[in-house]
Amino acid sequence: MFFNSLAFAIFLPIVFFLYWFVFNKTKSTQNALLIVASYYFYSCWDWRFLFLLVFSTFLDYYTGIQIEKGTTERNRKFWFWLSVLTNLGFLGVFKYYNFFASSFAELLNNVGFKASPILLNVILPVGISFYTFHGLSYVIDIYYKRIKAEYNFVDYSLFVSYFPLLVAGPIERATHLLPQVKIKREFDLQMAKDGVCQIIWGLVKKVVIADTCATYANAIFDHYTAMNSFSLILGAIYFAFQIYGDFSGYSDIALGVSKLFSLDLLRNFNYPYFSRDIAEFWRRWHISLSSWFRDYLYIPLGGSKGGLWMKIRNTFIIFVVSGFWHGANWTYLAWGFINAIYFLPLLLSNSNRNNIDDVKISWNFDSVKVMLSILSTFLITCIAWVFFRAKTITDAILYLKRIVTNRDFGFQYLDNERYSYELLAMIGFFVLVEWNSRTRTEPLSGNKSTLKIALAIVAIMAFGTFSDYKEFIYFQF
Template identity: 55%
Template sequence: MFFNSLDFAIFLPIVFILYWFLANKSLKIQNLLIVAASYIFYGWWDYRFLALILFSTIIDYFIGLKLAKEQSLLKRKFLLWTSISVNLGLLGFFKYFNFFLDNFVTAFSFFGFQINSGSLNIILPVGISFYTFQTLSYTIDIYKGKLEPTKDFIIFSAFVSFFPQLVAGPIERATHLLPQFYKKRNFDYSAAIDGLKQILWGLFKKVVIADNCAYFANLIFNNSEDFSGSTLVLGALFFTFQIYGDFSGYSDIAIGTSRLFGFDLMKNFAFPYFSRDVAEFWRRWHISLSTWFRDYLYIPLGGSRGKTWMKVRNTFIIFIVSGFWHGANWTFIIWGGLNAIYFLPLLLTNRNRNNVDIVALEKKLPSLKEFLNVLITFSLTVLAWIFFRAENVTHASNYISEIFSSSLLSMPLFPDMSMALTTIILIFIFVSIEWVGRQDEYAIERIGLKWKKQFRYGMYYIIALVIMYFGNFGENQFIYFQF
């Protein structure tokens, strides 16, 4: 079930009414309703994968209980590694089996050995990378003594399968989300209105920005050999705004939907394209994943402590693993490695924490230096996104080679140029609104709060009309569903 679908537009009000009008007297019934709604939401794609998420839930629930009682360090490690092995084993099979098999065969062919093997027709369960990491954080935090396990299976099931963030995050920590299922939740009108505003902005990002950009990004990337370097640059820019509008739009809808039910999810995007260096970009992009890797992989490896070679090693490990998390393709690994190369000079010169606050804080416009730094960081990010979007390494290499050819100086030319111009104008408006609201949780959180009510609501109606008029309602799948 997509957030931008008619199915969800019917599903959400039904669950909302049942939750606040029929189940509001009992916290247990509310939690049970969340589990039921979440399983319906997830099973809408393929009901067969409900058994998979239930299996993961049962495994980590009982391992969590055992970890709390077990005193033996050896047995505790065994329980922890059982959880890690089962969860990553399932993820590895569904997501990476064919990748490793194909590369294994290719490696042996290189040395003259011919191996006959066929790939399995494996369907990737939606959201498996997200809920796998969420349940892993639960087990690891119990092992480290940061969290007491829950004895309520319904609450734990709700934590694992919570439908707003189930299939594309944010990847919540048990220490943050799990306690919220224990607290009595009363309807908060102001929080619900705030949630609806964030849902509205998330839909704008998705159907107006991301899905319109997707049309041109797909057209140019899928036929890149037919276009000039200038057109390919435009294609890369379209994809850059597509992936941001798509993924941050999903996060906005997820966070806003959660507020309707009395839950608070972590912020997942903090205006990353206004970053002044790559380190700042990664503190603002997919925050729930980058902090997960930081806390559960980077720091245990030694982080930025130790000798220079350890800093280099740990930096490449964290970025390459992050790239591989996104998909079973060498393009993702190269994308991660390229970001490591971007990041490393900042780390080695202790400049990776130079830009912590948002750019041009409490100012209307950035300084010339800030603007140039943002432009350079954005350009490096666009270049890296080419590998992320390309079908394979050869495709990415040819795409970049053509960009740096003499055809870069020609005028961009491709079908539907007038429609593309409209999309570019929408992007410009979008970036302008994001700039104005860059110090808030989401762009339109405080815009218009001091206006008269009719003007403020007029702004919301205008956004809704823009969504209806310019939105692409083909129920385009969110990009990160494939991860």
């Protein structure tokens, strides 16, 4: 069930009505309804993987209690590692086994040994990377005594399986969401209005921006050997806005839906393409994942407190692992490695925390430098996105090489690019709207909100009617 589907448009009002008018008596009834709704939502993808979700939930619930009750460090470590290794084991089998088996067999074949890997014919359970990280952060926090174990199984189950964040995040923390599900929620009209605005803006990002750009980006990347330099540059830009509109749009819808139930989720995007350096970009892009790796991997490895070698090592580890989290392909590893290269000069010069304030422009020379910094950061981000989007590293390299060597910057015609000028104008208008709204959660609230919402709905209906691209990119992760 997609957020941008008719099924969800029917599902959400039904859950909303039952939540506030039938099951609103106690916290327990509210939570029970949301769990049933979440399991139904997940079963619409593949009901068989419900058992994996339930097992993962019970595993972390039980081991969390055992860790807290442990009387010796050895006992606590046993339950801790049982949870961590089991969670990572499931993730490894479903997501990475075929990749490692194929890569190892290819390596053996290259050195003269014949190898035929045994591959698993299984599909990737949707959302497994997200709900696995929910459970891991919970168990890790209990082990290090940052939080207490949750003894109410219903409350904990809702924390893990809450449907707005279940399949594509944001990656929640027990310290943030569990306290909210442990109390009865009261309807907040203003919060609900804000939620509706955020849902609509998320749909604009997905249906109007991401899905439209996807059509063009796919055509260019799939036929890059026949494209000229200008088309390839456009392809990289189109994909940059596709993945931003797609994923941040999903996150906006998830946050907006949660506000309808008076639940507040972690913000996942903060206008990342207005970043002035790559460090700021990663503080604004997929915030819940970046902060997760910072808190549960980078800092435990020593963070930036050790010597120069430790800083460099930890930087590359966190970026490469982040790339590998996205998928079992060398292109994702390359994407993570490239971002580590980008980040390294900032780390070595101790300037990775320079741009932590909001972007401000006043017409002077300093503002020119700010705009150039934003444009250069976007440029190198697009270069890295080529590796993320390409099927192989070779394709990515040849794609970038052709941009440099072709040197034809004419507007190349494609059958499905009849409206290329209009698309560029639409992207420009989208950037302008977001720029003027960069201090707010989304652009539709504030002055003239009714008019802005009406225009947004018209755009969603117009583009959604003709869009052939429905899926969210991050469902595959």
